Amino acid sequence: GQQVMQIPQYQHVQEGEDFTTYCNSSTTLSNIQWYKQRPGGHPVFLIQLVKSGEVKKQKRLTFQFGEAKKNSSLHITATQTTDVGTYFCAGQGSGTSYGKLTFGQGTILTVHP
């Protein structure tokens, strides 16, 4: 079945440093969604990428979808302590109509002030 791998598993940064997490799917995706989960919280939707090569920005966050629609990345510029949490990518395969999300393992981001 479809697998989504995400690296790194952990990332520790100093406040102000940049952060990137990478996501790779074993199969071509229909779209990819990114979520942030704070400790003890639930996945909060950040963004959805649909088009091949798509790049979207939300303030300090830049999301990219690969040309082959099999990989994606999230880059945070100048991290802040409020960025702390686990960032998950979640892909939807082309062969499913009803939107099963396959999640990556997540990247746990800690930011030291």
Next chain:
Amino acid sequence: EPEVTQTPSHQVTQMGQEVILRCVPISNHLYFYWYRQILGQKVEFLVSFYNNEISEKSEIFDDQFSVERPDGSNFTLKIRSTKLEDSAMYFCASSEDSIPMNTQYFGPGTRLTVL
């Protein structure tokens, strides 16, 4: 802003008992989902539901589990004869559209503890 709500926030049960987890999806959404997250692990898909029937289910979603939309607003997950390994956070999600614009919004979750 509309949100997915879930009750209870925490459920403690004895092994072998049945539990029902409840969700109220966002009102104009048509696609409903259950996911679970074992502590420290990734979120796993359980089941999707559309037009009053299951549209897809994972291998985890065996005969022990069932879903229902008993009225126009609630969406429930029933776990029969709970096992210790069912202890996890259970998240309900809903979406307005189908693929590819199937953005899913998650509820706050129910923490299920099986003793």
